[in-house]
Amino acid sequence: MKQVNAVIVGAGAAGGIVAKELATAGLSVVLLERGKWYTANDCRKDDLRNQRTTVLGNAFGPEDEGNPRVWVDPRGEAHLALASEGSYQNDAACVGGGTLSYGAQAWRYMPQDFRMRSTYGAPQGSSLEDWPISYDDLEPFYEKAEWEIGVSGDYAGTPFHGPRRRDLPMPPLPPGREFALLEPAARRLGLHPFHIPMARNSIPYNGRGPCMRCRWCCGFACEVDAKNGSQNTVIPVALNTGNCELRTECMVKEILTDDRGRARGVAYFDERGHLQEQLSDLVVVSGCATESARLLLNSKSRLFPNGLGNRYDQVGRHLQGHHYTGAVGFFEQDTYDDIGPGATIAVTDYNHGTPGLCGGGMLANEFIRLPIHMVDRLPAATPRWGVGHKKAMRAWHKRTVVIMGPTQQIPTAEGRVTLDPDVRDKWGLPVVRFSGNVHPHTFEIGAVQAERAEAWLKETGAVSTTRMAGKPETVSAGQHQAGTCRMGNDPKGSVVNRFCQIHDVDNAFVIDSSVHVTNGGFNPALTIMALAYYASAELVRNWKGTGYRS
Amino acid sequence: MVGTERWPDGRMDEIAIHFYGSHPSQWELPMSLKAKDLLLTRRELVAGGVASSAVLAAGCGPAKLGDRESLTEGEARTLGVICDEIVPGDEFPSATQAGVLDYIDRQLARAYRRHRDAYTEGLEQAERLSRAKFGKTVAELGGAERLETVRAIERENGAFFELVRSHTMEGYYGSPRHGGNRDAVSWRMLGLEEPPVRGRAQFDLRKGSSS
Numbered sequence: 001m002k003q004v005n006a007v008i009v010g011a012g013a014a015g016g017i018v019a020k021e022l023a024t025a026g027l028s029v030v031l032l033e034r035g036k037w038y039t040a041n042d043c044r045k046d047d048l049r050n051q052r053t054t055v056l057g058n059a060f061g062p063e064d065e066g067n068p069r070v071w072v073d074p075r076g077e078a079h080l081a082l083a084s085e086g087s088y089q090n091d092a093a094c095v096g097g098g099t100l101s102y103g104a105q106a107w108r109y110m111p112q113d114f115r116m117r118s119t120y121g122a123p124q125g126s127s128l129e130d131w132p133i134s135y136d137d138l139e140p141f142y143e144k145a146e147w148e149i150g151v152s153g154d155y156a157g158t159p160f161h162g163p164r165r166r167d168l169p170m171p172p173l174p175p176g177r178e179f180a181l182l183e184p185a186a187r188r189l190g191l192h193p194f195h196i197p198m199a200r201n202s203i204p205y206n207g208r209g210p211c212m213r214c215r216w217c218c219g220f221a222c223e224v225d226a227k228n229g230s231q232n233t234v235i236p237v238a239l240n241t242g243n244c245e246l247r248t249e250c251m252v253k254e255i256l257t258d259d260r261g262r263a264r265g266v267a268y269f270d271e272r273g274h275l276q277e278q279l280s281d282l283v284v285v286s287g288c289a290t291e292s293a294r295l296l297l298n299s300k301s302r303l304f305p306n307g308l309g310n311r312y313d314q315v316g317r318h319l320q321g322h323h324y325t326g327a328v329g330f331f332e333q334d335t336y337d338d339i340g341p342g343a344t345i346a347v348t349d350y351n352h353g354t355p356g357l358c359g360g361g362m363l364a365n366e367f368i369r370l371p372i373h374m375v376d377r378l379p380a381a382t383p384r385w386g387v388g389h390k391k392a393m394r395a396w397h398k399r400t401v402v403i404m405g406p407t408q409q410i411p412t413a414e415g416r417v418t419l420d421p422d423v424r425d426k427w428g429l430p431v432v433r434f435s436g437n438v439h440p441h442t443f444e445i446g447a448v449q450a451e452r453a454e455a456w457l458k459e460t461g462a463v464s465t466t467r468m469a470g471k472p473e474t475v476s477a478g479q480h481q482a483g484t485c486r487m488g489n490d491p492k493g494s495v496v497n498r499f500c501q502i503h504d505v506d507n508a509f510v511i512d513s514s515v516h517v518t519n520g521g522f523n524p525a526l527t528i529m530a531l532a533y534y535a536s537a538e539l540v541r542n543w544k545g546t547g548y549r550s
Numbered sequence: 551m552v553g554t555e556r557w558p559d560g561r562m563d564e565i566a567i568h569f570y571g572s573h574p575s576q577w578e579l580p581m582s583l584k585a586k587d588l589l590l591t592r593r594e595l596v597a598g599g600v601a602s603s604a605v606l607a608a609g610c611g612p613a614k615l616g617d618r619e620s621l622t623e624g625e626a627r628t629l630g631v632i633c634d635e636i637v638p639g640d641e642f643p644s645a646t647q648a649g650v651l652d653y654i655d656r657q658l659a660r661a662y663r664r665h666r667d668a669y670t671e672g673l674e675q676a677e678r679l680s681r682a683k684f685g686k687t688v689a690e691l692g693g694a695e696r697l698e699t700v701r702a703i704e705r706e707n708g709a710f711f712e713l714v715r716s717h718t719m720e721g722y723y724g725s726p727r728h729g730g731n732r733d734a735v736s737w738r739m740l741g742l743e744e745p746p747v748r749g750r751a752q753f754d755l756r757k758g759s760s761s
């Protein structure tokens with residue numbers, strides 16, 4: 001196979017952007033994706049088989065069969081996880097990665113989110129750190145992501161956000177009934193509610209039409225293509241340059257290195273299961289936190305006996321997601337309007353500044369609920385089955401509001417990804433093994449966030465409320481998985497430098513959620529996208545036509 | 551619209567693609583969902599379009615409704631009793647009336663193959679319980695006896711009961727295409743419009759209902 005300038009592993013949020021930026025700058029690029037490229041014909045709205053409710057499997061990969069993982073409980077016992085089970089901590093496997101089916105909330109982190117340790121100090125037992133870059137470093141790239149991917153919304157209602165030079169390119173969608181109920185209540189509480197920024201067309205944008213406000217959004221692909229992910233924005237642009245080739249259903253096995261310790265390409269299994277080599281000047285890993293760590297750990301060689309970038313046992317550590325807590329409120333009047341995507345209103349007053357808490361998180365109303373979601377979300381005294389349950393479904397389905405949010409997680413070095421010594425996937429590769437759990441202070445913050453959500457619902461007129469603040473015994477990663485290849489200045493405490501370059505391999509990069517030092521109190525995709533633009537800009541700047549000079 | 555769905559095991563089912571609308575402006579299909587990509591069926595041509603989606607969504611799967619893919623007739627009878635205690639009939643259909651048995655039966659041959667043995671064992675144990683308590687098979691029990699037996703299953707075989715409870719709820723409240731929630735009965739019961747109103751029609755129909 002012809003050698004190319006760059007191989008990118010993973011056509012998700014970050015990989016798609018890097019492909020577009022490099023291909024546009026004239027580099028020859030091969031983009032390898034283990035999943036498929038779905039069309040609208042595959043995008044059926046199935047309440048039981050989507051990327052969020054996965055009881056009948058993941059709609060957008062991976063499949064249950066042949067893709068196991070292992071997780072270790074607090075008693076040290078190991079369990080097998082199927083790809084559609086929560087303990088698998090899945091994001092997605094398809095062109096677009098998570099962004100094909102995501103909820104598309106498109107948040108910027110706050111300036112404090114990049115210096116958590118300086119702001120709060122590290123709680124005992126945590127690995128809370130500052131990022132080596134600041135909000136200001138990323139700001140121009142946040143803007144670029146908002147305009148190239150396409151974000152609608154309006155920050156005017158709140159002072160709680162980082163400085164921004166330019167407004168969002170699209171206005172918010174017209175507010176629904178929940179917005180109308182929640183907004184005045186939040187104001188009465190002294191909060192600053194506003195429209196959630198969404199990577200969703202509210203008006204025609206980028207050659208595609210606006211959202212038609214269906215019932216099935218978060219977890220589903222959009223059949224009118226109004227939701228903006230890498231699959232309908234940057235990846236087509238990359239392909240149109242003629243410099244980028246996308247190969248789907250290609251599973252990268254390992255990063256190949258030469259005897260001087262530089263990357264020389266990747267080995268991958270093609271769609272027929274044949275092992276191939278693609279040689280390249282640069283390798284960019286964009287497989288999302290869990291799979292990127294696994295790929296580095298699986299890339300063992302004489303010079304890198306413990307995996308690439310893993311000289312100091314840092315790969316896989318500081319795994320984090322978000323600790324979701326909140327409350328359900330039950331109302332006397334209808335709150336449901338059947339108008340998607342549902343999530344419309346947020347407050348960011350609680351992200352920082354509560355004495356005694358290291359951070360906090362954004363709170364927002366939930367995406368439009370499907371009947372299946374209500375089954376276990378009824379008022380506390382409801383029978384779990386029988387005619388009482390059925391009556392309660394009828395009574396409350398249209399009279400419920402859920403407020404919740406992503407509590408910023410306090411990372412630990414022990415919450416991590418390693419390779420399982422025994423279990424292999426269908427290609428014969430060692431699979432991800434999760435161990436460790438969530439730092440206890442995260443639960444304390446989450447509990448306070450749940451009370452706040454409850455207070456907002458009560459002020460809105462809820463006749464009863466139920467708090468949701470569990471304490472899962474597993475690591476937290478899932479859709480918002482991050483960490484595992486931490487960005488830092490010290491090679492002993494991180495995997496990549498401030499430009500996402502692996503410390504001791506100057507032509508190999510990790511550009512995706514893995515490099516997040518901390519994960520903000522917000523959904524992560526826009527930050528992943530901004531980082532991808534930022535790291536690509538540096539990469540292109542240092543590209544000398546025939547190779548990379550750092 | 552009606553299209554086909556290919557299952558992981560290769561079989562094709564006719565499905566309703568959720569693209570509805572009452573306004574002609576909504577009938578234009580998204581770019582990659584052109585008619586040539588769809589295997590249009592005779593039913594769809596006869597029905598002549600969008601308004602028929604609800605009818606087609608109901609039990610639009612394999613033609614052989616009633617034929618079981620995995621449960622024996624005996625197992626189906628026992629399971630049906632349990633499912634109908636979990637979602638009993640009232641003004642609205644019960645679990646089995648809404649097709650929950652079809653849902654579970656199909657999934658035990660597909661996504662839930664891994665639970666097949668749990669069903670065999672759990673249903674056998676349910677029969678043992680019923681015989682020990684009342685000297686009858688589960689299907690022969692009267693109303694109050696049924697409830698008591700299902701409570702006993704919940705107590706004594708909690709893992710199995712939870713499995714059946716989840717699957718019953720999925721079948722009753724999930725998408726009709728999997729054999730349950732026949733004719734979207736549970737969605738109608740909850741007051742959800744079926745077929746769902748989307749796009750501009752929402753605003754034409756509900757002017758003033760939202761802020």
Ligand SMILES: Cc1cc2nc3c(=O)[nH]c(=O)nc-3n(C[C@H](O)[C@H](O)[C@H](O)COP(=O)(O)OP(=O)(O)OC[C@H]3O[C@@H](n4cnc5c(N)ncnc54)[C@H](O)[C@@H]3O)c2cc1C
Nearest residue numbers: 010012013014034093097098103104105252287513523525
């Ligand atoms: C249902 C759902 C809702 C979500 N909602 C939101 C939201 O509202 N807002 C938000 O900000 N975020 C949301 N997210 C999360 C968001 O989608 C992810 O944070 C984001 O996509 C991660 O970007 P990434 O580039 O790190 O990885 P991904 O987008 O996951 O892309 C990684 C890609 O790499 C591929 N890959 C991995 N390993 C290999 C290999 N060895 N060989 C070949 N290919 C490989 C994977 O198949 C995948 O396609 C949601 C996710 C889901 C699933």
Ligand code: SF4
Nearest residue numbers: 211212214217222340
């Ligand atoms: S709510 Fe809008 S963006 Fe989301 S899937 Fe439906 S039409 Fe697409």
